Amino acid sequence: MPAHTEFKSANDAYVSTFGDKGDLPLPPAKHLTVVTCMDARIDPAQHLGLKEGDAHIIRNAGGSARDALRSIVISQRLLGTREIAVFHHTGCGMLTFNSGQLRDIVKRSAPESTSAEVAKQVDGIDFLEFDDLEGSVKEDVAFLKESPLVLPETTVSGWVYEVETGKVRMASRSRLSRMAR
Numbered sequence: 258m259p260a261h262t263e264f265k266s267a268n269d270a271y272v273s274t275f276g277d278k279g280d281l282p283l284p285p286a287k288h289l290t291v292v293t294c295m296d297a298r299i300d301p302a303q304h305l306g307l308k309e310g311d312a313h314i315i316r317n318a319g320g321s322a323r324d325a326l327r328s329i330v331i332s333q334r335l336l337g338t339r340e341i342a343v344f345h346h347t348g349c350g351m352l353t354f355n356s357g358q359l360r361d362i363v364k365r366s367a368p369e370s371t372s373a374e375v376a377k378q379v380d381g382i383d384f385l386e387f388d389d390l391e392g393s394v395k396e397d398v399a400f401l402k403e404s405p406l407v408l409p410e411t412t413v414s415g416w417v418y419e420v421e422t423g424k425v426r427m428a429s430r431s432r433l434s435r436m437a438r
């Protein structure tokens with residue numbers, strides 16, 4: 258049975274305790290954007306104590322800041338966020354492959370009729386894998402601080418989440434936020 262067949266009953270239970278969350282304003286109350294991995298074991302709202310209305314949470318494979326840039330621009334320019342926290346995590350799938358290998362997997366499975374188009378499209382994707390967990394967090398923080406599309410007054414911090422323990426630890430913090438504290 259597809260998972261979606263359980264949505265309706267789960268949602269009925271959720272709606273019964275929805276309360277006044279329909280009145281929440283659109284801009285995040287904490288002026289915060291979190292970028293984190295799509296990993297199914299991670300519940301960023303729970304592990305960071307965030308409630309509905311508090312923050313934008315952008316999720317993608319690896320918690321890539323580059324991949325999240327489109328959403329970050331919208332978050333900052335239209336919805337007033339001024340702080341970004343980037344999370345990568347232990348045991349991440351992004352540590353286990355490289356873009357060349359994944360492109361080959363996709364190409365090998367393509368039927369003859371679409372193989373040229375599949376190759377063209379997949380060769381254009383940087384899957385943004387990494388082999389150094391802490392280093393990748395620092396790189397993403399540096400990327401955000403250097404990006405001309407990110408507001409210069411943004412406080413950026415970088416974190417590692419441990420899937421084994423649920424603990425978070427800071428891996429990098431931008432100079433601007435350090436001076437402000």
Ligand SMILES: [Zn+2]
Nearest residue numbers: 294296349350
């Ligand atoms: Zn991951």
